[in-house]
Amino acid sequence: MLYKKIVVKVGSNVLTQADGLPDLLRMKNLVRQIADLKKQHIAIILVSSGAVAFGRSIVQASEKNDTIAQRQLFSSVGQVKLMQKYSELFAEQGLACAQVLVTKEDFRDRRHYLNMKNCLDTLLQNNIVPIINENDVISITELMFTDNDELAGLLTSMMNVEALFILTNVNGIYNGNPKDPQSQLIPVIDNHILDFESFISTEKSNFGRGGMVTKSNIAKRVAKLGIAVHIVNGKTDFILTETMQGKSHGTFFKPHKESSSIKKWLAHADGFVKGMVYINEGAKQALFENKANSLLLVGITKIEGQFDKGDILKIVDEKGSLLGLGISQYDDEKAIERMGWKNQKPLIHYDYLFLY
C-alpha cells in the first residue's frame, strides 16, 4: 500500500445519479473499498458531501424559501439520510462510523483546531471511520467553506496524513474541457508544470459547489506542505484501493518537502487574517530564495489592519498580489513604528511563515 494514513473526499456527484437520486451502489462500493483498506490497517478519514443532493431527493422547498433557506432545508434533511446509509453500509462491513459536522470557525484558533484534531485522533484510535461534512445549517455566506475540497485540504494538513484522495466525477485534471475528446488527462503535476491552471474552467457538475478550480488550488497547497494528492474518478469501482496499490489513475500532485505542523495550519488560515503587510522586491526575493528566511521589518513598505502579536498577517507584494501568511511578532502600532528599520526582531519568523 502506498500510504498508511489518508483523507478521502467524496463529491456530491459521485454519490448521486444523473437524475439526482442517491447512488446507493456507488456508496456501497466506496464503503467496501474503505473497509478493505481498513483491514490492511490504513487509517482513513472520510470527508463526504451529499447532504444537499440527498435532501433535494427527499423534500421540495416552498417557493417562499430563498437560496440560503433551501440549502438549510435540504442539508438538514439530507445529512440524516446520508449518514443513515453510511451507517448501514459500514455496519455490513463490521465497522462503525461517526458523524463530525464542522464550520470554518472550528479552525479559527489553534486551540480550537487542536481540540478537533484530538477528537478525530480518538475516533481513529477506536477504529471508527470519521465522516466529516460542513455544518451547512449554520455555515452561511462568509462563514462557509468554498466547498468540501477546502475543508478536506484543512483536515489533511491537520491530521498528519500522507495523502489526500479527491474522488470526483471526472478522471482527473484535463488539459482542456474534459468533455472534449481532444483533451488529455494530466497524470502528474509537480514543480515543472506551472501553467496547468490555465486549462481549468469554472464549469462544475450538477451538484458540485467549487468545481475543479478549488480542487486544484487545494491540491497545490497540500502538495506544497509535503502531502501527496490524487484526484481520481470516484464513479469507477475500486479506484481508491487500486490507486493505493500503486496503479496509476487520475491526476497525481507530487508532494514537496514536508512542512511543520504550524505551517500546515497556517497554509489554510487565510480566513482568519487580521492585517496585511506590503513588502518590497528585495524582501520578496529573500523570502522565495531556497533559504529559511524570516520577514524583516526593513523590507516592509506598508502595514494595514489592527492586530496583536500572535495574529495572522497576509503578506502581499507591492502590486498587492498574495505571497503568503505568517504570525506577527509585533502588534500593529509597534510594527508601523519600526517599519523599514534594520537590526530588529523579524516581523514574521520563518518557522511561522507559509508562502504560496
Ligand SMILES: Nc1ncnc2c1ncn2[C@@H]1O[C@H](COP(=O)(O)OP(=O)(O)O)[C@@H](O)[C@H]1O
Ligand atoms: N480542466 C478540467 N479538468 C477536469 N474537470 C474540469 C476541468 N475544468 C473544469 N472541470 C469541471 O470540474 C468538475 C468537478 O468539480 P465539481 O463539480 O465541484 O465536483 P465534486 O462534486 O466532485 O466536488 C468536472 O465535472 C468538470 O465539469
Ligand SMILES: N[C@@H](CCC(=O)OP(=O)(O)O)C(=O)O
Ligand atoms: N456540505 C455540502 C457539500 C457541498 C460541496 O462542497 O459539494 P462538492 O463540491 O460536491 O464537494 C453537502 O453535503 O451537500
